[in-house]
Amino acid sequence: MDRSKKPSALQSLTSPSLIPQAQVSITDSQVSATLPSRESVEILLHGATVISWKDASGAEKLWLSEGAVLDGSKPVRGGIPVVFPVFGTAPDHAATAKLPQHGFARSSRWEFLGKSTSESSGTKDGGDSSVKLDFGLSPNNLSEEAKKAWPYEFGLIFSVTLGREGLTTSIVVQNVGESVWEFQTLMHTYLKVKDISSILVSGLESASYVDKLTSPISTNMSPSSGNLTITAKTDRVYTPAGGPSDPVTVSDGRKKLYTVARDNLNEVVIWNPWTDAKTMGDFKPVDGYKQMICIEPGTVRGWQKLEAGESWEGGQIITAHY
Template sequence: MATSERVPVELCKGVNGLEKVVLREVRGSSAEIYLYGAHVTSWKNEHGDELLFVSAKANFKPPKPIRGGIPICFPQFSNHGSLEQHGFARTKFWSIDTDPPPLPTSTSNKAFIDLILKPTEEDMKIWPHSYEFRLRVTLGPGGDLMLTSRIRNTSADGKPFSFTFAYHTYFSVSDISEVRVEGLETIDYLDNLQNKERFTEQGDAITFESEVDKIYVSTPTKIAILDHEKKRTFVIRKDGLPDAVVWNPWDKKSKAMADFGDDEYKHMLCVESAAVENPITLRPGEEWKGRQELSAVPSSYCSGQLDPQRVLQGS
């Protein structure tokens, strides 16, 4: 068994017999991606600690989306028109991409998988646009998790299309009341709990004591989530994704969600790299690329306090 455990990429069966890909890195970190939704459902560090939150009540039953991990919201984030909320990419079966165009990846790194989604005739009835959506999920040598999406307009009829997008990442946290988000201070946000009214964040780190559902616009490329109790900091780096959604449903919403435990809101926080405020428009032949890189690092302490600046200024 020992040798097979080191295979960097393995295709196997997951919950309810759904196919999944397991990525493993030599130092012991791992990630799991379901072909259903191209959905990352697990990301563990070298000690085997789970870094993503997946609800104990999550449905692994198509056509329902999986609650937790990293759902991909495309071609829309949120809920408008005839499309399902957060689009359909997270409820489609993706294929392994056997002929991906080249992407810069360090040659020493073998732990990655390329997936692809193209529309079926049925899909075209719901969203009548030709596209190729390629996703590469990479587990880096230090256990960092990278998701690179490339969406191309493959239309032959000369029609552009527009979309919004998010990596709807659910981070696992010890206790939401002990968590701070750094890097969004003084940034404008649209508050989904107040009809998308625009406000400006105060100059302090974001902390949580009630439901939060905000779209921060024109955000920095780096955001940090500090988990005081676990002495862990998540660092999110993003390219091509100007916005960041911060979401926690709190107690009342949690109880109303069938696929979410009543108290699970205490142990999760969504900070989502997104392109929401200004939709992306692609003309035929054009391609958009959006990348998110996640790392988990031990928090630095400075006279008993977390020192987020060192994290944000570091690499």
């Protein structure tokens, strides 16, 4: 017999409304996301610059200057600024000779394109195990000055993926015009450490490197064994012998802190300003160099060429060890 007031079925415990989801907050100036397991990330629309990445305990993994300017009036000192279409300056490269240091991507306002998430099937609590945030940049976002200095048709998609064990940043570069052009790109990652004097960097053994602090700039070969230590101002462009598949590891003594894996990015820049930090107006505190090291994956020795309609993609995966 059919009952008119029979009880409805209980809501399934696997209903999407009961599964812990990543929380994404969007304001006029930034996008932030927090996983159910409490890892979090913050990205400014200015430069699509990642300014914070915290683990589940709330410990910050990126170094951000106390004097960093976050209002869009200048590039951010710290976090992960995006370098495009030139690394440093290139006065001998006609197409980028008029561009400022590190190009215009870190100085332009990007558009937030949206988010996507993935659920965990192997953890006890389930829920979203990662969240991916996409940002876009095109000539429409550039200042008139930047358009004149680099008058090419392009599209950039910068993606930041927050996971439970790490952070992934990747960039897609598209030539949407009719002329051929060249570019360089890099992710200027400032990793936070407790004491630079105890930091060891491995994965650069037998790598050739360019020392930008020598005059003239010299090309050298790192030892086949041993770790890199930072004891003075350092600005080197390494090309790991094994290619992008060779990860770079940052350790504090015997304790592994970070592993940086690269995808289609052949070079790794190692940078620390040491006491020269006092000459940088936005580097605060002036002894902050003791708590940071830049491990910067990029393609910066030579140029990537894109024909009309072509695209290129590269990225980094930073794993935090506990």
